[in-house]
Amino acid sequence: MSEILKGAAVIGQSGGPTVVINQSLVGFVQAAVQADCITAVYGARHGIAGMMKGDLIDLGKENHATLEAVANVPAAALGSVRMKPVTEDIAKAIETFKKHDIRYFFYIGGNDTAETAHIMEQQTRAMGYDMRCFHIPKTIDNDLRVTDHCPGYGSAAKFVAHAFQGDDRDNRSLPGVKINVVMGRHAGWLTAAASLGRRNADDGPHLIYLPERTFQPEVFVKQVEEVYSRLGRCIVAVSEGIHDADGKPFLQVYAERAGSAMAGMKDSHGNVQLSGTGALGDALAGLVKEHMGDIRVRADTFGYLQRSFPADASEVDRKEAREVGRRAVEAAISGAHTSGSIALKREEGSSYKCTTFVTPLESVAKYTKDMPDEYLSGEEGVTQAFRDYALPLTGGVSPMTDLEGHSV
Amino acid sequence: MSEILKGAAVIGQSGGPTVVINQSLVGFVQAAVQADCITAVYGARHGIAGMMKGDLIDLGKENHATLEAVANVPAAALGSVRMKPVTEDIAKAIETFKKHDIRYFFYIGGNDTAETAHIMEQQTRAMGYDMRCFHIPKTIDNDLRVTDHCPGYGSAAKFVAHAFQGDDRDNRSLPGVKINVVMGRHAGWLTAAASLGRRNADDGPHLIYLPERTFQPEVFVKQVEEVYSRLGRCIVAVSEGIHDADGKPFLQVYAERAGSAMAGMKDSHGNVQLSGTGALGDALAGLVKEHMGDIRVRADTFGYLQRSFPADASEVDRKEAREVGRRAVEAAISGAHTSGSIALKREEGSSYKCTTFVTPLESVAKYTKDMPDEYLSGEEGVTQAFRDYALPLTGGVSPMTDLEGHSV
Numbered sequence: 001m002s003e004i005l006k007g008a009a010v011i012g013q014s015g016g017p018t019v020v021i022n023q024s025l026v027g028f029v030q031a032a033v034q035a036d037c038i039t040a041v042y043g044a045r046h047g048i049a050g051m052m053k054g055d056l057i058d059l060g061k062e063n064h065a066t067l068e069a070v071a072n073v074p075a076a077a078l079g080s081v082r083m084k085p086v087t088e089d090i091a092k093a094i095e096t097f098k099k100h101d102i103r104y105f106f107y108i109g110g111n112d113t114a115e116t117a118h119i120m121e122q123q124t125r126a127m128g129y130d131m132r133c134f135h136i137p138k139t140i141d142n143d144l145r146v147t148d149h150c151p152g153y154g155s156a157a158k159f160v161a162h163a164f165q166g167d168d169r170d171n172r173s174l175p176g177v178k179i180n181v182v183m184g185r186h187a188g189w190l191t192a193a194a195s196l197g198r199r200n201a202d203d204g205p206h207l208i209y210l211p212e213r214t215f216q217p218e219v220f221v222k223q224v225e226e227v228y229s230r231l232g233r234c235i236v237a238v239s240e241g242i243h244d245a246d247g248k249p250f251l252q253v254y255a256e257r258a259g260s261a262m263a264g265m266k267d268s269h270g271n272v273q274l275s276g277t278g279a280l281g282d283a284l285a286g287l288v289k290e291h292m293g294d295i296r297v298r299a300d301t302f303g304y305l306q307r308s309f310p311a312d313a314s315e316v317d318r319k320e321a322r323e324v325g326r327r328a329v330e331a332a333i334s335g336a337h338t339s340g341s342i343a344l345k346r347e348e349g350s351s352y353k354c355t356t357f358v359t360p361l362e363s364v365a366k367y368t369k370d371m372p373d374e375y376l377s378g379e380e381g382v383t384q385a386f387r388d389y390a391l392p393l394t395g396g397v398s399p400m401t402d403l404e405g406h407s408v
Numbered sequence: 409m410s411e412i413l414k415g416a417a418v419i420g421q422s423g424g425p426t427v428v429i430n431q432s433l434v435g436f437v438q439a440a441v442q443a444d445c446i447t448a449v450y451g452a453r454h455g456i457a458g459m460m461k462g463d464l465i466d467l468g469k470e471n472h473a474t475l476e477a478v479a480n481v482p483a484a485a486l487g488s489v490r491m492k493p494v495t496e497d498i499a500k501a502i503e504t505f506k507k508h509d510i511r512y513f514f515y516i517g518g519n520d521t522a523e524t525a526h527i528m529e530q531q532t533r534a535m536g537y538d539m540r541c542f543h544i545p546k547t548i549d550n551d552l553r554v555t556d557h558c559p560g561y562g563s564a565a566k567f568v569a570h571a572f573q574g575d576d577r578d579n580r581s582l583p584g585v586k587i588n589v590v591m592g593r594h595a596g597w598l599t600a601a602a603s604l605g606r607r608n609a610d611d612g613p614h615l616i617y618l619p620e621r622t623f624q625p626e627v628f629v630k631q632v633e634e635v636y637s638r639l640g641r642c643i644v645a646v647s648e649g650i651h652d653a654d655g656k657p658f659l660q661v662y663a664e665r666a667g668s669a670m671a672g673m674k675d676s677h678g679n680v681q682l683s684g685t686g687a688l689g690d691a692l693a694g695l696v697k698e699h700m701g702d703i704r705v706r707a708d709t710f711g712y713l714q715r716s717f718p719a720d721a722s723e724v725d726r727k728e729a730r731e732v733g734r735r736a737v738e739a740a741i742s743g744a745h746t747s748g749s750i751a752l753k754r755e756e757g758s759s760y761k762c763t764t765f766v767t768p769l770e771s772v773a774k775y776t777k778d779m780p781d782e783y784l785s786g787e788e789g790v791t792q793a794f795r796d797y798a799l800p801l802t803g804g805v806s807p808m809t810d811l812e813g814h815s816v
Contacts, residue, residue, distance in 0.1 A: 017581045019574070042816060061814040069809035075577035077811050082582065100816070158719075166427070166716030169483035173425045174490065178684075178712075276586075276706025277693070278686010285685070298684025300711030304586075308574030310808070311566075312719045400718070401477035403485050406469040408450060408508070 004335050005130060007103025008040035010056065012047035013076035014083075014109035014116070018152030019313045020321035021138045024108050025078065026071040027325025028136065029059045035333045038104060047081035047107070048116060051093035056100070071322065074308045076108075085116055090123045097124075097131070104132045104332055108325070110139040110150075114341050115365035121339045132332045135341035135361055136324050140307045142189035143368035146359045147343035151324055154317030154393035156183075156306050157193035161397045163302055165197035168204035168235055169400060175233035176296030177224055177288050180205070181281045183306050185241040187370045188212050189390075190306065192382045194237035196391055199399040204235025208381025211241035212370050215250050220284070221291035228292070237381070240280060240301075254283045276303065314395040320344065320354060327356045352392035412743050413538055415511025416448035418464065420455035421484035422491075422517035422524065426560030427721045428729035429546045432516050433486065434479040435733025436544065437467045443741045446512060454487035455515070456524060459501035464508070479730065482716045484516075493524055498531045505539070512540045512740055516733075518547040518558075522749050523773035529747045540740045543749035543769055544732050548715045550597035551776035554767045555751035559732055562725030562801035564591075564714050565601035569805045571710060573605035576612035576643050577808060583641035584704030585632055585696050588613070589689045591714050593649040595778045596620050597798075598714065600790045602645035604799055607807040612643025616789025619649035620778050623658050628692070629699035636700070645789070648688060648709075662691045684711065722803040728752065728762060735764045760800035 009032050013021055025043075032041045041060040044050035057078075062070075070077050085093070096102070107117045114135040121133040137144050140156035160182055171178050182191040188210025195208060206227045209215055227234040242250045281299030288297045324342040331337050340358035347353040375386035391397065417440050421429055433451075440449045449468040452458035465486075470478075478485050493501070504510070515525045522543040529541040545552050548564035568590055579586050590599040596618025603616065614635045617623055635642040650658045689707030696705045732750040739745050748766035755761040783794035799805065 013581070017578055043811070056816045057811065058814040058816050059811075062812050066809060066812055070811055073577060073808050074574045076581040080581040162719045163713055163717060166482045166718045167712055169481060169718075170425055170712050170716040173421070173484040173488040276708065277690050278707070278709055279690060282685050282687060282690075298712070299686070300684065300713065301686050301709065302713070303708030304575055304578050304706070305571055305708065305710070305713070308578040309571060310574045310577075311570045400481050401474060403451070403465065403467075403478055404470050404474055406466040408464045408466050 004037050004333065005103050005132060006037045006039060007101050008042060009038045009104035009106065010042045010044055010051060010097070010102045011059070011106040011108065012044040012051060013078050013080050014047040014107060014113040015080060015139070016307055017075035017080055018138050018140050018307050019074040019155045019310060020152055020317050021075070021108060022073055022077045023071045023318050023321035024136050024138060024151060024325035026067045027322035028106060028329055029062065029067060031326040031329035033060050035329060037333055039101070042100065042102065043078045046079040048083055048085050048089065048093060049081045050079070051096050052089055054096045054099065056096070074310045084112060085119070087123065090120055093120070094124060094127070094129060098129070103130060106134050106136060106328055108136040108138050110141065111144055111364060111366055111368055114361055117339070118361040118365045121361060133339040133361065134328045134332050135364060136328045137342060137364070138321065140190055141184050141187055143187040143370070144364055145367060145369045146341070146363050148346045148354060149344060149393055151317060151321035152307070153189060154314035154395070155312070156190055157196060157390055158314045158394035158397060159306055159309050159312050160190055160193045160302065161196035161394060162312060164194040164205055164235065164237065165397070165400055167300070171204060171233050171235055174296070176298060177228060177234045177236070179236045179238060179281050179284050179288070179297070179299040181238050181240055181299065181301040183302070184211070184239050186211060186368050188239050189371060191237050191239040192371065192375065192386055193390055195380065195382050196387060196394060197397045197399065202231055205237040206231070206234050208237045209239060209242050210371065210376065210381065211239050211243060212376055214245045215242035217250070217287055221287055224288055225292055228295070238280070238284060251280045251283060277301070314393065316352070316393055316395045324356060331358045412445050412741065413511050413540060414445045414447060415509050416450060417446045417512035417514065418450045418452055418459060418505070418510045419467070419514040419516065420452040420459060421486050421488050422455040422515060422521040423488060423547070424715055425483035425488055426546050426548050426715050427482040427563045427718060428560055428725050429483070429516060430481055430485045431479045431726050431729035432544050432546060432559060432733035434475045435730035436514060436737055437470065437475060439734040439737035441468050443737060445741050447509070450508065450510065451486045455489035456491055456493050456497065456501060457489045458487070459504050460497055462504045462507065464504070482718045492520060493527070495531065498528060501528070502532060502535070502537060506537070511538060514542050514544060514736055514740070516544040516546050518545070518549065519552055519772060519774055519776055522769055525747070526769040526773045529769060541747040541769065542736045542740050543772060544736045545750060545772070546729065548598055549592050549595055551595040551778070552772055553775060553777045554749070554771050556754045556762060557752060557801055559725060559729035560715070561597065562722035562728070562803070563720070564598055565604060565798055566722045566802035566805060567714055567717050567720050568598055568601045568710065569604035569802060570720060572602040572613055572643065572645065573805070573808055575708070579612060579641050579643055582704070584706060585636060585642045585644070587644045587646060587689050587692050587696070587705070587707040589646050589648055589707065589709040591710070592619070592647050594619060594776050596647050597779060599645050599647040600779065600783065600794055601798055603788065603790050604795060604802060605805045605807065610639055613645040614639070614642050616645045617647060617650050618779065618784065618789065619647050619651060620784055622653045623650035625658070625695055629695055632696055633700055636703070646688070646692060659688045659691060685709070722801065724801055724803045732764060739766045
C-alpha cells in the first residue's frame with residue numbers, strides 16, 4: 001500500500017458533457033477541501049488543454065451555495081475538451097503540476113478520458129514524479145466497461161424515454177411514420193431507452209435499430225411498412241451509429257450511393273458527420289417515402305438536448321454522479337490505491353441500490369462496452385431484461401394514460 | 409340573448425397538438441357533465457373527421473381519475489386532424505349531430521379551427537338547425553388574434569427556453585457555432601422564447617432570426633462571424649419560417665440555388681417540407697461553413713419535442729388550458745352567447761394574472777398575429793418588453809449558475 005501523499009489536486013472534465021457531470025465535480029470539490037493531505041483544489045479549464053497551459057481556477061474558494069447551484073447546471077462547468085494527449089502534451093501538463101505541487105490528478109469522462117488518466121499515471125511514474133491518477137466516469141452512451149452503468153446515462157435515458165412517450169402521443173394524434181435519431185455512435189444503450197415509457201403493445205417506438213446489429217435498409221423499409229399497415233402509424237428509434245455488415249455507417253453508404261448530392265454532408269476527410277445534423281433522419285425518411293409512396297413521414301434528430309436538457313435529470317443519476325466524485329477523493333487519499341476508476345456495482349435485492357468500487361484504469365480505458373445479447377431481441381429491439389436494468393437508473397418513467405373511450 | 413338550449417355536446421381537437429390540449433378537453437368535460445341543459449357529452453375522434461363519420465365516444469362515462477391522468481398527457485387524447493372542411497363535409501357532420509341531438513359544438517385548436525367553428529355556425533344557422541358553436545384556443549405558435557396569449561404556448565416556450573439554456577452550456581463546454589431551428593412557420597413567438605433563460609450578455613442565443621423580419625443569408629453569416637470572433641462561439645435561434653423579401657421560405661430559395669442536390673427535400677408539389685426534417689438547420693450550417701471555413705458548426709432541429717415533451721409543462725399554462733375548456737361550457741350554457749372563442753386578458757398589476765372573456769369567432773378565425781414591433785429589436789432579436797410578456801406564461805425559468813472562478 002502506498003504512503004499518504006501531500007499536495008494539491010487538479011480536476012478536469014473531458015468529452016461530451018452530461019446533465020450531471022457537474023454533480024461529480026461538486027462531489028469531488030466537497031470531499032477534496034475536507035482532505036488534510038490535499039493542500040489546494042484546482043480546476044483546469046477545458047481539461048488537459050487547461051492543464052497544459054496552466055489555465056487553472058481555485059475551486060477551494062468557491063462558496064457552498066455556488067457549488068450546489070452549479071451541480072444542477074448541465075454540461076462541463078470547467079469547460080470540456082476532445083483531445084488525446086501525446087507524450088509532449090502530458091509533459092507540458094506535468095510542468096504545470098510541478099509548478100503548483102499538484103500530486104492528485106482527477107479526470108471526469110468516458111473511456112478516452114480513462115485512457116488519458118492511464119497515460120498520465122505511466123508517464124509520471126516513469127519520470128519518478130509521485131502522483132495519484134483517478135478517473136471519474138461519465139457518459140450518456142453508457143458504454144464503459146466494468147461499471148454497472150455510467151453516471152449521465154440515467155438522465156439521458158429519462159429524456160429519451162419521455163421524448164418517445166410524447167412523440168408517440170403526437171403520432172397518435174396525427175398518424176404517420178415518424179423516425180427519431182438517438183445519440184450513441186458505437187453502442188445502443190441510449191437508443192434502447194426509447195422503450196422505457198412503453199406500456200401497451202401499440203405504444204411506440206414500434207421498431208428499434210441499434211449499432212449492435214447490422215442495419216439492412218431493405219429490411220427496415222419492410223418492417224416499417226408492416227407496422228404501418230397494422231397500426232396505421234409507426235414510430236422508429238434509430239441509433240446514429242447504425243452501419244452495414246462491414247461496419248460502415250449507414251449514412252456513409254447512403255451518401256456514396258447518392259453521389260454528389262450529399263457532398264455537403266462530408267467533412268474534409270470525406271467522412272460523414274453524424275451528430276449535429278439531421279441528415280441521417282432525413283435519409284431514412286427518404287427511403288421510407290421511396291418505398292411506401294405518398295404517406296406522412298417525418299424525422300427528428302434529438303441532438304444535443306439528450307445530453308444537456310436541464311429540466312429532466314434523473315434524481316438517481318444526480319446522486320450517483322455526486323457519489324462517484326466524492327468516492328474518487330476517498331480512494332485517492334485512502335492509501336489503498338495509487339490510481340483507478342470509480343465503478344458502480346448493483347446490489348442484489350428487489351429494490352435498486354448501487355455501491356462503488358475502484359477498478360484499474362486499464363480495465364476501463366480505450367475499449368467500450370456494447371449491449372449484451374440478452375438485452376437484444378429481434379422483434380421489439382430490446383428485451384424486458386434490458387428494461388429491468390435501465391428503468392431504475394431514470395428514477396422511473398410514468399406511463400401515459402388513454403381515455404377509456406366508452407362507445408356511444 | 410338566446411334561450412337556453414337542451415341537447416348533447418360534442419368536442420373535437422384539431423391541428424398540431426400541445427402538451428396541455430388535454431387540460432382543455434378535461435376542463436370542458438368536467439364542466440359539461442355538470443350542466444343541466446347538456447344531455448350527453450361526446451368526443452369526436454380526429455375532430456371534424458370523426459364528426460363526419462359518427463366516430464364518437466361517450467366522455468360523460470370517463471371516470472374522474474382517468475380524466476385527471478389524461479389531462480397531463482401530451483397531444484390530442486381524441487386524436488387530431490388537419491382538415492378545412494367544405495360545405496359537404498359540414499353537412500355530413502350535421503347529419504351526425506341530428507342523429508344524436510347534438511346542439512353544442514366545441515372545437516379546440518388554432519385559427520383554422522376557429523374558422524371551422526365559424527363555418528359550422530353559419531351553415532347550421534342557414535339551415536335552421538339551432539346550435540351553439542365555440543372555439544377553445546390552443547397553439548404553441550401563440551399566433552391567435554385578440555387573446556393575450558394561447559394555451560400551449562407557455563409550455564412550449566418553457567421547453568425552448570430550457571433547451572437553449574442547456575445547449576448554451578454545452579456550447580461553452582465544447583465551443584463552436586450552434587444553430588437551433590424552432591417551430592413557428594408564420595410568427596416568431598416560440599423562437600423568441602429562446603431568450604427567456606438568458607441572464608448575462610454572453611448567454612446564448614446570441615442571435616435570433618424571426619419570420620417577422622426578412623432573412624438575409626449574407627447578413628446572417630456576417631453576424632455569426634462577428635459573435636464568434638468576439639466570444640469564440642455562437643448560439644443561433646432560427647424560426648423554421650424565415651423567408652426572403654418576397655416571403656419565399658429560405659429553404660426554398662436555398663434549394664433552388666442548390667438545384668437537383670436538394671431535390672429529395674421537395675414534395676410532389678415542388679414545395680420544401682419545413683418541419684419533421686433537419687434540412688433547414690443543415691442548410692444554414694452549410695452557409696456558415698462556406699463563409700467561415702473549418703470551424704465546428706452544428707445544427708439541431710428541436711422538432712416535435714417542442715409540442716409534445718411530457719416532462720416540462722408550465723403550471724401556469726396547464727391551469728389556463730383547463731380554465732378555457734371550462735369557460736367555453738359556461739359561455740355556451742349562459743344564454744349570453746350563441747357562439748364565440750374564449751380569450752385571455754392580462755390584468756393590470758405587478759403580479760401576473762389572466763381572466764377570460766368571449767370574443768366573436770370571426771375575430772379569431774383565418775388570420776394570425778405576428779409579434780409586434782415593440783417586441784422586436786435588431787441586435788438581440790427581441791426586447792425586454794417581450795421577455796416581460798412571455799416569462800410569466802412559462803411559470804418561470806431559473807437562471808443557470810457559473811463557477812465563481814477564483815484565479816490561482
